[in-house]
Amino acid sequence: MARFGMVIDTKKCVGCMDCVVVCKTENNVPEGFNRDWIVQDVRGKNPHLQMEIRSERCNHCDNPPCVYCCPTGASHVHDLGGVVIVTHDMCIGCKACIAACPYDARFIHPEGYADKCTFCIHRVEKGMGPACVSVCPTHCMFWGALDDPNSEVSKLLDSRKHHALIPEAGTKPQIFYLV
Amino acid sequence: MNEYTTTRHNEMIDPSLHIWGWEIPVYLFIGGLVAGMMIITGYFIFKGKYKDKACVCGVLPLLGMIILSAGMFALFLDLEHKLYTWRLYTSFKIASPMSWGAWILIVVYPAMAASFFVNVPEYFSKIFPWMDKISEKLQQHRYLIKNIGVINMLLGGLLGIYTGVLLSALGARPLWNSSMLWLLFLVSGLSSAAAFVHMVAGRVDERELLAKADNGFLIIEIFVIGLFVIGMITSTKVHIQSAMLLLSGIYAPVFWVFVVGLGIVIPLIIQLLAVNHKIKHTPIAPIMVIIGGLILRFVIVDAGQYSHWIDAAF
Incomplete structure (x- = not known):
């Protein structure tokens, strides 16, 4: 079975927020909430500054603390590609998964359940990729099977320097940033 | 310099988790x-003190x-998807402390009810004579009563431990991610319970015993807080x-003054x-202990939410 993941080229990302807007449209994300967002990370000392622009979202971790802490099984790993998703009518809104996520990727939907990026699982089931990847104007986002050595994402990770977010938290995130 | 700017501003998540x-x-x-009250009740029952109708173990269950029902109501108020609360009881998730807690809460009620029938307070036995009959039948089985005492101590311990593990299992919040938190909450629960029982106990010898026990719990609590802090400051950067946050940060004044000092x-x-x-027993010290225990939970829950891994300079 495939293990889906995402690769984002920070050298190409300009932080235009197209991915953010299309996500809200595609997934009916309510006003005031975001399933994905843009981060500008500036490091260094003037004039030797480095800036990384990242499109961030749920990392669909291989070792997902949000799934482990869920008391009802609402948060679970989908059979399709190891995507972490929430079954809305099983969620009691206890917010343990929100506290368990080191990326703060989850939020409470106004209807009461925990919500987050699903890698657009409804599109993936139809053979398409996530909406954010499909609209990126700089083509900096790639999505595919990380366990397939011939996939585009695997080749990029083989050929380019990259990092994941907070790997020291031990969650084994599945979104990688090319640097 | 490390400047981190995000476009995300999700409610209850940003700028810090709340x-x-x-x-x-x-x-x-x-x-x-309540965990502490169950342990104290179980101890009195196990030691045979229930034979005295005036024993505080009659009213504690x-x-x-x-009190626990009031706590569970507070928990219910916190849930965001209240209509689906029943989902807690259609599954048991072994890796989820919250799932363990939901089931522990279910089993502590029968245990407390059993300890109630060991020694029914006179007020109830006058109104409901059938309660006394159950009590009389129970009292014919000495070992059954001892077992009720042991079960109350065990389940009380589990309840107290779980309240700490519930937070410490959430590794994304560094302040909670301590192996000492269960012990801190258990000992704090025991000291609050000893203080509470000290106030409601009718017998002087019980009050004296619980004041001494409370002193022991408070001394242990100081050491546990010390070990909790040592464990943190010898760990990772986050x-x-x-x-x-507790030692010199924004939560330090309330932690040192209200939890450690006055609590x-x-x-x-x-x-x-x-x-x-040297002085007379008054409710002042027990009330301070109880309020200190409550403020400890507020400080730990609030400061824990404030602590995080992302751009970890807070």
């Missing part, structure tokens, strides 16, 4: 308090059930920074003088 308000600290405090040290001095018959 998903749990007053309900969870109140619930965690009540869980610890009923008080415990009422753990050190999260410990600093542990001052009442400990008052109660040490009282048990050595």
Whole structure:
């Protein structure tokens, strides 16, 4: 079975927020909430500054603390590609998964359940990729099977320097940033 | 320099996590308090003190059930998808402390009810004579009663431990991610319960015993807080920074003044003088211990939410 993941080229990302807007449209994300967002990370000392622009979202971790802490099984790993998703009518809104996520990727939907990026699982089931990847104007986002050595994402990770977010938290995130 | 700018501003998440308000600290405090009450009740039953109708172990189970129900109501108020609360009881997730807690809460009620029937208070036996009959039948089985005492101590311990594990299992919040938190909440629960029982106990010898026990719990609590802090400041960068929230950061004044000072040290001095018959027993020290225990839960829950891994300089 495939293990889906995402690769984002920070050298190409300009932080235009197209991915953010299309996500809200595609997934009916309510006003005031975001399933994905843009981060500008500036490091260094003037004039030797480095800036990384990242499109961030749920990392669909291989070792997902949000799934482990869920008391009802609402948060679970989908059979399709190891995507972490929430079954809305099983969620009691206890917010343990929100506290368990080191990326703060989850939020409470106004209807009461925990919500987050699903890698657009409804599109993936139809053979398409996530909406954010499909609209990126700089083509900096790639999505595919990380366990397939011939996939585009695997080749990029083989050929380019990259990092994941907070790997020291031990969650084994599945979104990688090319640097 | 490390400047981190995000376009995300999700409610209850940004700028810092604030998903749990007053309900969870109140619930965690009540869980610890009732856990301590169950352990004290179980101990008195195990030691055969239930034979005296005036034993405080007669009223504690009923008080415990009422107080715990209030705590569970606070927990219910915190849930965002209330209509689906029943989902907690259609599954058991072994890796989820919250799932363990939901089931522990279910089993502590029958245990407390059993301890209630060991020694039904006179007030109830006058109105409901059938309660006394159950009590009389139970009292014919000495070992059954001892087992009820042991079960209450065990389940009380589990309840108190779970309130700490509930937070410490959440590794994304460095301040909670300590192996000492269960012990801190258990000992704090025991000291709050001893203080509470000290106030409601009718017999002088029981009050004296519980004041002495409370002094012991408070001394242990000081050591546990010390070990909790040492564990944090000898750990990773984010753990050190999260410990600093309590030691010298924005939560330091309330932690040192209300939790350590007015919640542990001052009442400990008052109660040490009282048990050595230098001053009279008053409800002042027990009330300070109980309020200190409640504030401890508020500080830990709030500061824990404030601590995080992302751009960890807080």
